[in-house]
Amino acid sequence: MPEETRPGATAPAKAVFRAQDLEVTYRSSRGPVKALDRFTTTLREGEFLSVLGPSGCGKSTLLKVASGLLMPSAGVAELDGQRIRGPRKDVGIVFQQATLLPWQTVLDNVMLPVRTLGMDRQQGLRRARELLAVMGLDKFEGHYPHELSGGMQQRVGIARGLIHDPSLLLMDEPFAALDAMTRENMMVELQRIWLEARKSVLFITHSIPEAVFLSSRIIVLSPRPGRIVKEMDIDLPLPRTQETLASPRFGELCAGLRALFSAIPH
């Protein structure tokens, strides 16, 4: 049972995302390739769960299943207690690249899901402006993506992922394309947003410090086929800040995970 690290929470929160013996096998020219193998976990409300693993371990596959873009070959994937059968309205996605529409302004980009999901426009507009303010982008709503830095673009992407108030936010290595400095700032930012919005997050990454810093729980996957190697709760006190990065406990946790990775046969 994952230990609740959230202040104020006592009873175990309800399950947002549940995977039971999930398996995904791709067909390829060299025969079937198993990307994900017997993956089982439960993501509870308000939890920040990181799936950590080397590249090509099926992390992104898991995210595709959770977002309804890919059907699992076997096993069960549930969102709010319902089988996932296709794209869902209550999921937000942030990819590695900001993937913004270059011909639309920051505000229109954030508003994108409002249109496709048929939400109320006025309400969406209000929420978009709120989110942009949270992201520190309120002065840039009329700008085009190419006028922003990589970090700002990714923050627009995160705002877009949150616009429809999804019960689950899926993030696929959202900071991988950023430079080291920006990445650290974004980690702190995301932590703040998570604490403010109290969202459940499924976070895919191959960066150990990122996972340790952000998560309430980490799942470590082995290289293809992705299989759960270890599952651990992160007990670092919240909110975590720049100081956390320099704390001995943080270093210990990272070192432990690093040792685990070098022990995994490749």
Next chain:
Amino acid sequence: MEKAKSVGYPLLLLALLLALWVVAVKYWEVPNYVLPPLEGVLAALYRGYVQGDFWGDFGYTLASMSLGYVAGCAAAFVVGVLFAEFRWLERLLYPFVLALQSMPKVALAPLILVWFGFGLESKAIMVALVCFFPMFVNTAVGLKATDPSLVDLMRAFSASRWHILTRIKIPSAAGHIFAALQISIVLGLIGAVVAEFVSSTQGLGYLINAATTTLDTSTMFAALISLAVLGIAGSQLVKLLHRRVVFWDRELASRNLSE
């Protein structure tokens, strides 16, 4: 300063070439059927556009060109979209498309005249045919080149296929589409002129063809200059539209250059 140079240098070269022309005809006695005197060409242009002899031909070529260009590009765009969207259609038609594409379209000019008559229609159809392939290929390639994660994202946000096509894929392909529009201007002019060569009683191509019988090179040069003007004007118009419509493309390009 840089801009002045990029205008000034070509003008300087033009002046030099014109001077060389005058010298060649006057002092080196190059025969007129090889190179008409500069004044002769200017006189032909004066006759053509001030006194008005050429306007009918200019208008004829412009009309067949514009009609064929718009029709050809529009049809190619639609077919390109269908091709990119429906895999079975691509499988079905690809070999035929490849065969047609490998064929020099101007070789079809006589056949098209036989089929569609000797009027403006056949010229326009020739132009349309020539414009078709660049637009068709670029549209299909452009649509397929859409960032797959963008499409995934839209699908995850429950966007319909139509929405993804019209709001994501087509704008993504806009750069490719405008490149085709640009190429088609020049290709279309070739198509128009070739069709007029084969059989016509009007048009700038006809003018050139008719002038051969009398070795009237002045008129040929005047008509050639008219065609060049038509081509340049068309290209510039498309370029302007490209910058206006696909504004983000230009921004990206200029940023890549400066970085």
